[in-house]
Amino acid sequence: MALTSKNSRNNKLKTHLAILQARAIHAKTSEDISVISKLIQEYSAKHQYSHNNSLLWLSLAIAGLVGGLSYWQQLHITQDTRFYMQVLSAITGCxxxxxxxxxxxxxxxxxxxxYIRSVAINAGVVRDYQFDGRSYWKQLSGMFSLFxxxxxxxxxTTRYLGGMPGDEHQGPTPYTLFEFKYVRVTRSTNSKGGTRTSRSTHYKYGxxxxxxxxxFLSINVNRFPNKWDSSSRAFNKRFKVRCASEIxxxxxxxxxxxxxxxxxxSFIKSMDVTPSSVVCFELPKEIFPSKVKTPSLTNTTTFINxxxxPHKLPALEQAQKLIAFINQNK
Incomplete structure (x- = not known):
């Protein structure tokens, strides 16, 4: 009866977490987040956000006991048996x-x-799950050197969709946040002629x-043939402007x-453009909602608050200001 109760507690938690996960994926408004918050509040009033780990603790204790007995010299067993006890203890413990x-x-x-979905909604962006990351990269690699x-x-790996509102002079300006992952492969040869291959994973955001x-212009990218310098030394040091026309x-x-x-x-790492006025900005990773520090669901009061x-995204807010500035000055 007690075992059934423990399993029931773990099953209830598993089912509840699956519901929260599904709600998070489909949440698009602050009202959706409020519904999730209410579900968490209702669940935490009756249950804890922790599994019943009694069987795991018992398993760990048995593993420790078996391991300890294998080193007890007064226990008259063969060396092979001691070895098998130690292996069993180590595997069970791990x-x-x-x-x-x-x-x-x-x-x-x-x-x-x-929480990340709440941060994204508060920032005015929604995660898009309906795309093929590899195909999308191939499309972008034909447009921008960044990729x-x-x-x-x-x-x-991830993209968020957002947009700047329009006015009587300028229509809405849609934008997409992206996380681009790639792997670099390095091969080296040792003195004996053997080859060693190492891989390192990297990310770019924008x-x-x-x-x-x-x-008609790019920054820190050789899109255009002409170079343009301002009268500001600080500007020229940070931004290498290339343009179709210096005028x-x-x-x-x-x-x-x-x-x-x-x-x-000054946070702009690079800016590239296409003939159809699609602009690619490489920006710090802090523009991404997933890069914020997240609270723990186990502390439900703090989590709900x-x-x-939710955290704001100052880097994304600055990027949105950049979009508005370009719309006003182009």
């Missing part, structure tokens, strides 16, 4: 610790998903923006724009 971690990780993963790097496993009539570049980068880029938009007032 598997038990792995199960402990998996249960902890499951609760953390769901809590992170819920032509790495030796293998290039893919867009924003794709659909402007109108903004396709167009000078018109956009008037003294006000130069000052704004130095003081407010955090859902109601």
């Amino acid at each position: 598997l038990t610790l792995i199960l402990f971690y998996m249960r902890y990780a499951e609760i953390k993963r769901v809590g992170d998903a819920v 032509n790097t790495g030796d293998e496993s290039q893919t867009i 924003m794709l923006v659909q402007f109108s009539d903004f396709n 167009q570049a000078a018109k956009f980068f008037d003294p006000k724009a130069v000052l704004a880029f130095v003081d407010e938009f 955090s859902l109601e007032t």
Whole structure:
């Protein structure tokens, strides 16, 4: 009866976490987050956000006991038996610790998903699950040099969709946040002629923006044949401007724009454009909702309060200001 009760507790938690995960994936408004918050509150009033680990603790204790007995010299057993006891103890202990971690990780993963979705909604972006990361990378690699790097496993792992509202002069400006992953492969030869291969995984973050009539200059990218310098040494050190026409570049980068880029938009790593005015900005990873520090679901009071007032994304807010600035000055 007690065992059934313990299993029931774990099954209830598993079912509840699955519901929260599904709700997080489909949440698009603050009202959806409020529904999730209410579910968490109702569940925490009756249950804890922790598994019943009695069997795991018992398994760990038995593993420790068996391991300890294998070293007890007064126990008259063969060396082979001692060895097998030690192996069994080590395997059981490791598997038990792995199960402990998996249960902890499951609760953390769901809590992170819920909170990150709240941060994204508060920032005005929604995660898009309806795309093929490899195909999308191939499409972008034909448009921007940023994506032509790495030796293998290039893919867009995550993207968020957002947009800037329009006015009577300018229509809405859609944008996409992306996380680009790639792997570099390094091969070296030792003195005996053997080859060693090492792989390192890297990420780049940025924003794709659909402007109108903004396709004549790039920053820190060799898109155009002409180079343009401002009268500001700080600007020229940070931004290498290439342009189709120096007149167009000078018109956009008037003294006000130069000052704004130095003081407010220095976080831009690069900016590339296509003839159809799709702009790719490489930006710091802090623009991404998933890069915030997440609270623990096990502390439900703090977690619920955090859902109601999630972290802001200052880097994304600055990127949105950049979009508005370009729309006003192009």
